[in-house]
Amino acid sequence: MPELPEVEVVRRGLERHVVGHRLDEVSVLHPRPVRRHLAGADDFAARTTGRLVVDALRRGKYLWLPLDSGDAVLAHLGMSGQLLVQPAGAPDERHLRVRFGLSEVSTGSTDRGVSTGWTGRQELRFVDQRMFGGLSVSPEGADLPSEIAHIARDPMDPLFDEDAFVAKVRRRGSGIKRILLDQTVISGVGNIYADEALWRSRLHGDRLGTKLRPVEIRRLLWDVREVMGAALLEGGTSFDALYVNVNGQSGYFDRSLQAYGQEGLPCRRCGTPIVRTAFMNRSSYHCPRCQPRPRVRRA
Ligand SMILES: [Zn+2]
Secondary structure: OOOHHHHHHHHHHHHHHOOOOEEEEEEEOOOHHHOOOOOOHHHHHHHHOOOEEOOOEEEOOEEEEEEOOOOEEEEEOOOOEEEEEEEOOOOOOOOEEEEEEEEOEOOOOOOOEOOOOOOOOEEEEEEEOOOOOEEEEEOOOOOOOHHHOOOOOOOOOOOOOHHHHHHHHHHOOOEHHHHHOOOOOOOOOOHHHHHHHHHHHOOOOOOEHHHOOHHHHHHHHHHHHHHHHHHHHHHHHHOOOOOOOOOOOOHHHHHOOOOOOOEOOEOOOOOOEEEEEEEOOEEEEEOOOOOOOOOOOOO
């Protein structure tokens, strides 16, 4: 499942390859990926065909493309979704679900969409094997789709409010890992990044928000950003390629993990074997020496 850095890689690719183009010849090849567009596939195509893509934005793991109509195409990649930019003649992917032709837009005075007609013509393709992800049109959603307005900004967002984050964490009587995964407090931090950041900060995930000092919370936020930034660099190798690609795996997951998935392996700081514990139907990994469990447990 793509985590936030992978989704940011996709956003940057969209910014580079899709913004400034007009969507034409929109084809919905399977109804499931547009199921959240309640007016149906034909309406989805009607609202997007001929529209100019003016930006590529992200909130947490959601992406949206503001259109010149004031609407937006809202996208979530789910477990296996990909947004690819392909030459128009490239063979269809096996799990191709939605296809948008991309017209070059003249930068001249007419502000009319002009199909270049020459060899550089490209398509934006939504490919999704398992189809947990999808696309919809958010009416008047160009600034911020109402469907995702409840999602907090993520720590890589320049407008992320650090002071508000510290204050929110200190009001929560739950464990810091649970707080990190709460999308209404901070978005985009998945299980892997939470474990990695907590290891760097030497905090056990059960430490209560109310018991953390502001300096510890700020340090943790720093570490969240460091971990995500490292992953972004690893994923960044695909920026310049034609492909706007995500498959939930970046090199980061293989090479740079210090805690997540490292059960039994020596902590790279102190040599103590990393421990795995059950956490909300998933697993948590921590170093029992660097990240001691809080002594006093309160409900
Ligand atoms: Zn350790």
